[in-house]
Amino acid sequence: DGGITQSPKYLFRKEGQNVTLSCEQNLNHDAMYWYRQDPGQGLRLIYYSQIVNDFQKGDIAEGYSVSREKKESFPLTVTSAQKNPTAFYLCASSSDRGLANEKLFFGSGTQLSVL
Amino acid sequence: AQKVTQAQTEISVVEKEDVTLDCVYETRDTTYYLFWYKQPPSGELVFLIRRNSFDEQNEISGRYSWNFQKSTSSFNFTITASQVVDSAVYFCALSEGTQGGSEKLVFGKGTKLTVNP
Numbered sequence: 051d052g053g054i055t056q057s058p059k060y061l062f063r064k065e066g067q068n069v070t071l072s073c074e075q076n077l078n079h080d081a082m083y084w085y086r087q088d089p090g091q092g093l094r095l096i097y098y099s100q101i102v103n104d105f106q107k108g109d110i111a112e113g114y115s116v117s118r119e120k121k122e123s124f125p126l127t128v129t130s131a132q133k134n135p136t137a138f139y140l141c142a143s144s145s146d147r148g149l150a151n152e153k154l155f156f157g158s159g160t161q162l163s164v165l
Numbered sequence: 166a167q168k169v170t171q172a173q174t175e176i177s178v179v180e181k182e183d184v185t186l187d188c189v190y191e192t193r194d195t196t197y198y199l200f201w202y203k204q205p206p207s208g209e210l211v212f213l214i215r216r217n218s219f220d221e222q223n224e225i226s227g228r229y230s231w232n233f234q235k236s237t238s239s240f241n242f243t244i245t246a247s248q249v250v251d252s253a254v255y256f257c258a259l260s261e262g263t264q265g266g267s268e269k270l271v272f273g274k275g276t277k278l279t280v281n282p
Contacts, residue, residue, distance in 0.1 A: 081267060090274060142210075151198045156209050
């Protein structure tokens with residue numbers, strides 16, 4: 051089945067530690083996105099990529115980093131500079147380099163908590 | 166700047182009741198797109214509907230219907246004869262057509278719907 055796979059489902063970070071969230075898609079989509087969801091809040095865009103080897107900051111990029119070396123993969127690293135990392139992280143993709151009318155396909159998310 | 170308001174934080178109904186989820190948006194663009202997504206307890210958001218600013222026709226899909234009114238900047242979502250499986254968080258979202266692509270998509274804060282048996 052085509053879709054987006056996020057792993058792990060739950061992740062715990064120690065203070066000062068960098069952690070990486072995985073996102074893989076087999077939909078052959080050009081555009082990929084990382085969102086952060088806090089309880090009772092909407093989704094906020096962290097980073098996005100419209101093509102391989104290129105990515106752009108979203109609204110809340112500080113303390114995060116990404117790479118897009120392959121079309122299928124868009125990993126997100128939560129660095130130690132992100133002081134409030136506890137949240138639900140969602141990866142998404144869309145098919146046509148992310149045009150405004152494109153619907154997004156989402157993964158099932160990763161819950162990150164701080165130990 | 167574009168904005169989406171979902172004033173209802175949580176709604177609780179009994180199975181078979183009809184329920185309407187409100188969505189009010191703000192934009193200065195004449196070309197824009199409105200979306201509804203469903204987030205069940207599993208966490209994955211699922212696309213429900215997309216509507217562009219030039220198409221004010223209401224849409225019905227089974228028990229779901231959407232009422233788009235540009236005059237009131239609203240895009241409300243009604244579930245008829247609700248079922249327990251409809252329990253989820255529902256997000257309304259707005260994307261401006263001439264201000265970029267999907268990276269400009271703005272989500273409301275969501276409405277948590279609980280349907281009790």
